[in-house]
Amino acid sequence: MTARVSPHESPPLGLIAPFFLVAPAGLAVAGLLLAGSNHQAFLAINLPRTVAVVHATVLGWITLTIMGALYQMGPVVMGGQLWSLRLARIQFVLHVLSVAGFIAALDRWSVGWMSTAGVGIVTSLALFAANVGVAAWRAKTWTIPRATVFIALGWLLVTASVGITYAGTLQHLWFPVTMGRLSMHAHLGLVGWLAIMVMGLSYQLVPMFNVITKVKPRFGVASLAVTSAALAIFALAIAQDPPAAVRVAAGAGLVIGPALWAFDLARLLHGRSKRRMDVQGHATFVSIGFLALTAVIGLVAATGTPWTDDAEPARWLLAYGACGLGGWVGTTLIGNSFKILPFLIWLHRYRPRVGIAPVPVVADIYNDRFANAVLAIHSLAVLGIAASAVAGSIDGLRLAGVVLAVSSVLHCGALSHMFLPKKSSRAQTASTRKAVTAS
């Protein structure tokens, strides 16, 4: 079942574009914070600088990009109208200001400001969830992406609730935020919000962008259900600060759903009609590679001290977070940003002229080579962070942070370049004209 698309039903370009264009700033901040980190980064995962880097990446870059994507996909792909465009604009401003304040407060460990900015973030997330939730509710047919939106939004609100509670307890000392409880919050966000969103939406985006018509998903519902169930078990277990055996077992459970998804995605891509790959296709393969790396490093980290220097227990955890957030989720985001934004620009700027004048196609709106270069530089930066963390090289970590910041600037530049006027490169070839005329 397809959703009918028209520029009138698509949200305004001016609403969606700021989400995509501002989001890389979050990654740039994360990269610069990493570049300014010191050897303490390897000592514990809950140091102010590390927590600031993670939240700049997750809330500043990834979540802001997903918000822009969902504000477009709600009406365009799922066929349901947003609750309010004005609310979306207000939410964007609130989110950017709150996250900027939150990152600054985290880096300085100002618990009062962390709580204040945290309330702003939770409000922003609630407004976003309500707006997109209404769009998903108004959609006419049940699809995997539509179910994904509900599941992921649910986990997002749980993650945000836990997070703001932690901010409150840091200020008012209700209970200690142990490593287990911190891990619970981190995984609710990484798996519940981000992984489920990436997995579920890929069932819409990958077949759409790669023209996959013959192969059907086999584990779409199963991968989401297993991941959600495993996450609930993991969260309850890890919050108790269990021994290594329980951590590894719970972690292994978390891997099952994404593994089913990766297998499904590999099947789909193998059966694609469009063999020539663009940046979105490359990013999908790279992201699956990062997923495998994330699973392996995560399980190693879960085993604890036998694999790590006792004096620097956070090294494998840092590598795990880098591969999961920057690698798996991040490369998926980069790949799809070079599809979603050009599509929106095409829909609003060029489609009204179809049939009247030659118009560019989506591929004319962005430079695929440059997009692939951004993907490659970003991937190298993430690998650099992971490798430096495992090796315990602070100089490597700083350098990788700089490269990450550079990649985010290049990404923003590539996205901004799409808004410049483009010409059609698809001249009708004599051979195709001849073939049709003959038929």
Next chain:
Amino acid sequence: MIATAITTPAIAHALMHVFDPELGIDLVSLGLVYAIDHEPGAINVQMATTSAMCPMGEAMLDDAARMLSHRFPGAGVNVDLVTEPAWDIRMATPEALAWLGVGRDE
């Protein structure tokens, strides 16, 4: 504007200027146009979409109709979506297949 005579090649030629925005290939070369009928003052086209997952599918029908209305002013244009037989990549022209990279690594 000089009105173009309504012929099957002229209609096909007009539809070769409507592109799948994602693939960058025109509707005719992709093999999406299944049938073209015309009679004095009326044009009927039956076409498919590449995938039921493609949100642009039905929008391309509108684009095709707009192109034909612009090229053949005064003619009644009707573009219908056909789902059977389902579109298959093998319906595309060799040039389109080459553009998509089909056959390179198969």
